[in-house]
Each structure stands twice: as structure tokens, then as C-alpha cells.
Amino acid sequence: MLTSPVWWSCDEPSSDRWLIEVAKWFGARRAIGDDPLIMLVASSGGHLSHLLELKDFWGAHRRVWVSFDVPDVTSRLVDEEVTWAYRPTTRNLRNLVRNLGLAWSELRRLRPDLIVSTGAGVAVPFFWLGRLLGARTAYLEVYDRIDSATVTGRLVRRFTDAMWVQWPEQASLYPNAKVMGTIWPDSLDDAVVPANEVDECAGEVGAPGTVSSASGAPLIVVTVGTDFHSFDRLVAWAARWADDHATDARMVIQLGTARDPGGAAKRIDGALGSAELLALINEADAVVCGAGPGTVIDALRAGVRPVVVPRRGGLDEAVDDHQVAFAALLSERSMVRTATSEAELHAHLDQLLAQPGLFAVPPLTSGISPGAANLSRALEAMLT
Structure with a gap:
């Protein structure tokens, strides 16, 4: 059985600590012996592609996805259990409120042990409420954000057990972030x-x-x-x-x-x-x-x-x-x-x-990258 994690480090304001008691009240977990449930939350496009690269991890566990009902997603999550979120989420207050309601309903119903996301905005309500309900959370910053933090990353940082980045250049963007290596080849x-x-x-x-x-x-x-x-x-x-x-x-x-x-x-x-x-x-x-x-x-x-x-x-x-x-x-x-x-x-x-053939290059390998392997191991450790 997974226990509710510690929310804040000792340097967090004491005024926030009342949330811990709320989390304890809401955070009842499923019975000992039940298989852990992973919730994978991602927008369409590259955000979803990131999580698909981690199949070595999530393919071995019970799981549910949260994403958007668009062709890019439906075609890639065939035969997967999916909860359809409201879109768009970028600077859209109405859909943030709607997704907060969806997250509350789904998190109370499913009780995931671990929530994993690569963004974008759809992750925010699931991380906020997931922590409230006692789930562990892991956030991976995206491969293509080199010089600035994402809005989603800033909003979920204090609500995540693991804040991971892929490039050394990203480490300075988030306090205590860990560099895991890139999920795709970097050259x-x-x-x-x-x-x-x-x-x-x-x-x-x-x-x-x-x-x-x-x-x-x-x-x-x-x-x-x-x-x-x-x-x-x-x-x-x-x-x-x-x-x-x-x-x-x-x-x-x-x-x-x-x-x-x-x-x-x-x-x-x-x-x-x-x-x-x-x-x-x-x-x-x-x-x-x-x-x-x-x-x-x-x-x-x-x-x-x-x-x-x-x-x-x-x-x-x-x-x-x-x-x-x-x-x-x-x-x-x-x-x-x-x-x-x-x-x-x-x-x-x-x-x-x-020049026919000008853009031809030897194809990249499709195997798991060192970064993806590191992430899979770290996520597995969060379930133990």
C-alpha cells in the first residue's frame, strides 16, 4: 500500500501545512495487495509522444490515460482506457474549471497511486487534486523547452514528488529538479x-x-x-x-x-x-x-x-x-x-x-534511449 507523501519540504511556509491534514483526510488508499494504478496525463502531440516512449514502464502496470479526443490521440491510444479532458487548456479559465471538476470526479473514482505527466495545462488540476487525495506525482519537463520554464511546470512544481528535466540547460529553471537525460536522441x-x-x-x-x-x-x-x-x-x-x-x-x-x-x-x-x-x-x-x-x-x-x-x-x-x-x-x-x-x-x-535525396539521413534508432531508461527505473521505484 502506498502512503500519502510529504507535501512540502521544511522550508515551505507553515501556513501551507494545513493542506497536509486535508490530504490525510481525503487520501484513503485502496486495500493492501491491490495492484497499483498509474494515471498518465498528457495533451496531444509531443506531450503524448513523450509518455508513449516510456512504455517499458507503464506497459507492465494497470493504467488509465487522460488526454484529448482528437485523431492524433485516439489513433495512438487504441485499446487503452482513456478519460477525455476538455480542450484547449492554454490560458483557458473555463476549461481549467471544467477539468478541475473532471479531475475531482476521476481521481475520487479511480484512486491512482501515481500520476505522471509531461504537460501541458491538462496536468494542472490532476496534480493539484491528486496530491490532495494522496497520490504520488511525477512531472517530466518537455524535450523542446530549453531556455524557459513552462507555465505548467511552474504551476505543478510544488505539487510533485519528482520534478525531472531532460537537458542540463533546464536544471536551472526549477529548484531541485533532477536531470534524467533526453527521452529521444540528442544528436x-x-x-x-x-x-x-x-x-x-x-x-x-x-x-x-x-x-x-x-x-x-x-x-x-x-x-x-x-x-x-x-x-x-x-x-x-x-x-x-x-x-x-x-x-x-x-x-x-x-x-x-x-x-x-x-x-x-x-x-x-x-x-x-x-x-x-x-x-x-x-x-x-x-x-x-x-x-x-x-x-x-x-x-x-x-x-x-x-x-x-x-x-x-x-x-x-x-x-x-x-x-x-x-x-x-x-x-x-x-x-x-x-x-x-x-x-x-x-x-x-x-x-x-x-539534388534528389538531399534530406536523406540514416534513420534514428527506435530503441529506448538512456534517458527513457532512467525515467522508467525512477518511475518504477516510485511504486515500491
């Missing part, structure tokens, strides 16, 4: 060449960096991910290039919430299921995306170095400019190419036409 040094060498793939349908249609036209996949912020800038830049190269290249644009620009490119409204998007990426000669870690890693695992256009907070494409810093870090490590202007994006795509 292309972790890439491997498939058993059939890359040179032997030339001409094969769907091989990275090769022509994947009888017409000889390379396939360019443009995806904006699952963020509720529209990314009209990237979509418009890509669509104009496609119009100028309608006979030279094929382009598929996943619009998300962006306006449909029309034109020669094939457009897919809204979000795609994970399997559909991965199928496109595996066929692609080029992947163009924002600086979201999930899509970047998916492209690298498919053997394609993506062209990244970072979202800008000042243009209402994201909550802030964290993608700018993250894209710069990945570019320094040669994991991506970056484009910060329409001319720069078009130049990258023009190069692809002149």
Missing part, C-alpha cells in the same frame, strides 16, 4: 544504417530520399501538428511554392487549424491520425514542420532530416518563442534544417529538386 550520432544499406535503397518505392512515384516528382509533406494555434504562415509559404512547382513536385499539406490557401498542393483539413501521418512521412522525400519534437523525431526515424519553421509567439502561432530556441539547438546538432523566412524555405525545397 544524429544515435542514427543507424538499416541492414539493407542506404545505397541499396535507390529506386525503391518509399525509401527515404528516393523518388516515390512513377512521375519522378518528389513528395513533400508539410505538417503543422496538433496545436490549436493556427500556422497560416507556414501553410501559405508552402502552398505558394507548390503552385510554382506543380509539375516538378507533389506536396501534401496537413492544415490543422490554418486557413486553406487553395492551389496545387493536396490539402488535408484538421489533424491526421498517427498511422496516416507516419505513412506519409515514411514515403516523403522532404518533411516540413514546426519545431515540435514529435514530428521532428518521426521524420528522423523515417530517414528524413526535416526542414523546420519555428512557430512564433508574437504571431499567435504558439504561447511563446520556445520553438525558436529549440530549432536553433537542433540545427546546431545537424538534426534539422531551419527556415525563418519564405525565401529560405523555398531555397531548401529548390535544392531538393536539384
Whole structure:
């Protein structure tokens, strides 16, 4: 049986200590001998991708997920028990209140022993109330937040037993945070060449960096991910290039919430299921995306170095400019190419036409990283 953890260290204000007594009153646990229950809380996109990388841990335990009812999530959590939270959560007071009610109901009903999250805002009510009800909590800061703390991280820090970060640069953002290593590779040094060498793939349908249609036209996949912020800038830049190269290249644009620009490119409204998007990426000669870690890693695992256009907070494409810093870090490590202007994006795509296979790289391994292994061990220890 897991006992209610100590909430605060001795340097916390004494005025907060009344909460401990409330936690003890509410925090009745299930009977000794029952299998522990893990609650995994994450928004869609890269937040969910983080937790999926920890399957070595959660796959061995009873679990329930909390996330959003969108194609990206439903396609990846098939056959899993999921509680659907209200969205969007970013600076949305109404949905915070609704999710507080949902968290109270689900936490009282399920009584999880451990709550694990990578954000975003959906984690906040589950951590606040989870601690009140005696659950242990573990928060992992995301892979793509290098230079500033997330709002979610700041809001849950005092309500978590374990505050973990992935990069040494993140350690200064949170007092007492522990660096666990990155959940995904942090360079292309972790890439491997498939058993059939890359040179032997030339001409094969769907091989990275090769022509994947009888017409000889390379396939360019443009995806904006699952963020509720529209990314009209990237979509418009890509669509104009496609119009100028309608006979030279094929382009598929996943619009998300962006306006449909029309034109020669094939457009897919809204979000795609994970399997559909991965199928496109595996066929692609080029992947163009924002600086979201999930899509970047998916492209690298498919053997394609993506062209990244970072979202800008000042243009209402994201909550802030964290993608700018993250894209710069990945570019320094040669994991991506970056484009910060329409001319720069078009130049990258023009190069692809002149040099077929330009973006091909040895695919990243899909095995568990040292960081993910560290996290799995630490989470297992929290259940004992």
C-alpha cells in the first residue's frame, strides 16, 4: 500500500501545512495487495509522444490515460482506457474549471497511486487534486523547452514528488529538479544504417530520399501538428511554392487549424491520425514542420532530416518563442534544417529538386534511449 507523501519540504511556509491534514483526510488508499494504478496525463502531440516512449514502464502496470479526443490521440491510444479532458487548456479559465471538476470526479473514482505527466495545462488540476487525495506525482519537463520554464511546470512544481528535466540547460529553471537525460536522441550520432544499406535503397518505392512515384516528382509533406494555434504562415509559404512547382513536385499539406490557401498542393483539413501521418512521412522525400519534437523525431526515424519553421509567439502561432530556441539547438546538432523566412524555405525545397535525396539521413534508432531508461527505473521505484 502506498502512503500519502510529504507535501512540502521544511522550508515551505507553515501556513501551507494545513493542506497536509486535508490530504490525510481525503487520501484513503485502496486495500493492501491491490495492484497499483498509474494515471498518465498528457495533451496531444509531443506531450503524448513523450509518455508513449516510456512504455517499458507503464506497459507492465494497470493504467488509465487522460488526454484529448482528437485523431492524433485516439489513433495512438487504441485499446487503452482513456478519460477525455476538455480542450484547449492554454490560458483557458473555463476549461481549467471544467477539468478541475473532471479531475475531482476521476481521481475520487479511480484512486491512482501515481500520476505522471509531461504537460501541458491538462496536468494542472490532476496534480493539484491528486496530491490532495494522496497520490504520488511525477512531472517530466518537455524535450523542446530549453531556455524557459513552462507555465505548467511552474504551476505543478510544488505539487510533485519528482520534478525531472531532460537537458542540463533546464536544471536551472526549477529548484531541485533532477536531470534524467533526453527521452529521444540528442544528436544524429544515435542514427543507424538499416541492414539493407542506404545505397541499396535507390529506386525503391518509399525509401527515404528516393523518388516515390512513377512521375519522378518528389513528395513533400508539410505538417503543422496538433496545436490549436493556427500556422497560416507556414501553410501559405508552402502552398505558394507548390503552385510554382506543380509539375516538378507533389506536396501534401496537413492544415490543422490554418486557413486553406487553395492551389496545387493536396490539402488535408484538421489533424491526421498517427498511422496516416507516419505513412506519409515514411514515403516523403522532404518533411516540413514546426519545431515540435514529435514530428521532428518521426521524420528522423523515417530517414528524413526535416526542414523546420519555428512557430512564433508574437504571431499567435504558439504561447511563446520556445520553438525558436529549440530549432536553433537542433540545427546546431545537424538534426534539422531551419527556415525563418519564405525565401529560405523555398531555397531548401529548390535544392531538393536539384539534388534528389538531399534530406536523406540514416534513420534514428527506435530503441529506448538512456534517458527513457532512467525515467522508467525512477518511475518504477516510485511504486515500491
